[in-house]
Amino acid sequence: MKQFDNELHSMVLSEDGSYTAYSKEYGEHYHSTKDGALYESLIKHVEPAFKIKKNQDEINILDICFGLGFNTLATIYYHKKNSLTSKLNIYSPELDASLVKSLINFTYPKEFDELKDVIFELANSRLYSDKNLYVEIFLGDAREYVRGLAPQKFDIVYQDAFSPSSNPALWTKEYFGDIKKCIKNDGVLTTYSIALATRLALYENGFNIYINSGEGFRDATVASLCELNEFLEVDMKHKISCNPDAKPLRD
Numbered sequence: 001m002k003q004f005d006n007e008l009h010s011m012v013l014s015e016d017g018s019y020t021a022y023s024k025e026y027g028e029h030y031h032s033t034k035d036g037a038l039y040e041s042l043i044k045h046v047e048p049a050f051k052i053k054k055n056q057d058e059i060n061i062l063d064i065c066f067g068l069g070f071n072t073l074a075t076i077y078y079h080k081k082n083s084l085t086s087k088l089n090i091y092s093p094e095l096d097a098s099l100v101k102s103l104i105n106f107t108y109p110k111e112f113d114e115l116k117d118v119i120f121e122l123a124n125s126r127l128y129s130d131k132n133l134y135v136e137i138f139l140g141d142a143r144e145y146v147r148g149l150a151p152q153k154f155d156i157v158y159q160d161a162f163s164p165s166s167n168p169a170l171w172t173k174e175y176f177g178d179i180k181k182c183i184k185n186d187g188v189l190t191t192y193s194i195a196l197a198t199r200l201a202l203y204e205n206g207f208n209i210y211i212n213s214g215e216g217f218r219d220a221t222v223a224s225l226c227e228l229n230e231f232l233e234v235d236m237k238h239k240i241s242c243n244p245d246a247k248p249l250r251d
């Protein structure tokens with residue numbers, strides 16, 4: 001096995017057999033070790049997003065935050081596996097430059113074997129481009145990055161920061177206000193967070209809130225500025241009336 005561990009990160013086996021990492025800085029795993037790193041990425045982000053977005057010529061994806069790159073890589077894997085033909089453009093901010101460099105030494109699941117070139121290019125130059133795929137990693141603060149994005153650019157937003165308690169800046173009402181500006185009206189946001197505060201931060205920005213539930217994984221959230229028929233809607237008015245003191249996080 002390659003040597004990935006250092007003073008900030010260690011590699012951890014998750015329950016689907018794929019490795020994730022533990023961040024000593026944030027005191028959290030990069031993925032749910034119970035759901036499994038690859039399975040979580042596919043089931044909570046890629047599959048729900050592509051359930052809605054599959055028949056477009058071009059799909060723009062904002063992957064918050066790159067981390068070990070599972071959401072980006074699982075998207076490319078899913079796309080190839082299902083012979084989808086859209087051109088994918090993936091944009092992903094990530095604060096930790098040394099993590100991105102070290103991904104060359106991360107042990108990825110065999111499903112990513114055919115993505116070795118992509119992983120190599122991203123770890124070395126933070127850019128991969130071919131006829132059907134463009135991936136760009138921005139090294140820096142996601143808040144700053146999101147503020148500079150073109151309006152209504154994104155079809156899909158993967159909201160996959162560390163938890164609201166350890167990285168609150170990426171879960172506030174103001175942050176989701178900036179996400180609202182750069183997501184298309186019929187775009188879809190996916191996140192593992194089911195916290196009422198997260199859902200309120202989205203709802204108060206005009207997002208409709210849906211449950212992503214299924215066999216073998218804990219519930220997750222899907223949100224969109226338009227109505228989605230593919231998921232069960234969360235009755236936010238009812239949730240608010242049952243929890244009158246609940247508030248979204250604020251800057």
Ligand SMILES: C[S@@+](CC[C@H](N)C(=O)[O-])C[C@H]1O[C@@H](n2cnc3c(N)ncnc32)[C@H](O)[C@@H]1O
Nearest residue numbers: 065067068069070071094095096141142160162
């Ligand atoms: C839960 S991990 C992301 C997991 C990733 N989506 C994956 O599939 O591997 C959270 C990441 O957010 C990064 N991060 C924390 N604060 C950030 C910020 N303000 N801007 C950009 N990245 C940030 C951390 O360095 C970490 O890599």
